[in-house]
Amino acid sequence: MSDRPIIDIRHAAKSYGPLEVLKDISLQVQKGRIVAIIGPSGSGKSTLLRAINDLDPLSSGEVWLDDIQVNKALPPRQYETHINSVRQNIGMVFQHFNLFPHLTVRDNITLAPKMLKGISKAEADQLAVEQLNKVGLLDRIDYYPSQLSGGQKQRVAIARALAMKPKVMLFDEATSALDPELVEEVNLVMKQLAEEHMTMIIVTHEMGFAQDVCDRVLFMDQGVVVEEGPPEVIFRNPSNERTKNFLRKHLKGQH
């Protein structure tokens, strides 16, 4: 494990008109590390996460993945090629899964690898089997998304992202849309990734989960990182008033 960050966000800022959503945020994530981002709704967590693969471009600041600047200023055509290749290294999991409803589980997983990595059908099938094994859904390989439960959908979405062999995984409230009894199966998959030392940034409302799996927790409010540190410190002994307030509200419901 090197000290060089794999994700390096430098002075990220973002505005929608007069609304400053991100204000000068810097964040480094080392390889194999797991960072949780918590904070009230509307604080800019999704915007920050989506800036990492330039789904929501920053107004200013830089995002680096390894030695490549993600949001490099390039002419449109070159930029397209650049960003498409960068994105292959960044897996993203959404709150609402966004599985492709017209494709089977197998094809959801193999669509991008087949298209972008030029692998054969046999290799693609092998890949689908591998990834589905990982998330425990091999028996659903020929199902359509509509035939799956929410938890299963999210596990397939994770498998789909993993099939691109990304260097980092981003989770944007991956379990927020799930019925409570389905949350655990998704959390288990994420824990397993943590054990395999996948680099992850996890936006979550589940304080317990953040405490269990993350190396570091960021508390965001109104577009700034108010406080950050190891989970023991942030959850047990936060120093900022806003953090304390937020945690008081959120930990109450959990215990």
Next chain:
Amino acid sequence: MLRVFPFFLQAAWVTIQLSVLSCAMGLVCGALGAAARLSRSPALRFTGATYVSVIRGTPALIQVFILYFGGPQIGIQLEAFEAGVLALGFNIGAYMTETMRGAIISVDRGQNEAARTLGLSRFETFRSVILPQALRLMIRPLGVNINALIKGTALVAAISVVELTYTAQRYIGSTYKPFEMFLLAGSIYMVIIYVTGLGVSWLDRRVALK
């Protein structure tokens, strides 16, 4: 009645040909129009929007007349049937433009994001993720457009294309039975539209999401 029936069948065949050809042309115009309206180029978007608002803002009969009667003045000399197909196809294409555009933009935004996040290009995303879903969404509304088109073919009776409506009018003179003549023509339209509707439903069911 029996005497004129074969002529009505012949006319029905002309109506079907008009419908099929102008539908094909409409689908092409609709696809191009939708592509233009959704394009990143402002000039193309403007062209697409102008096409739609001009066509939808004027009577189809006027459009048929402009092409058939006005065409020769600017060097476009067309047979009545050809002018009919072109005018009807160009006309329904504007409606199909809106249908297709509507279907494409109603595919959930998350679909685009998921595909782009995996590294697919705009084009790859459109072809493999957005379009297959949009096609499903557009079959029924396109069926509505086609229904309107089939009925709209009656307009070209006004430029003497020997289709159903024209034929009905023509045999009023020799039979003195306008009621029966129009009823017969109407019934044949209804059969054509009914069968087309079955086809649309079949297609819709076939591509429905599992």
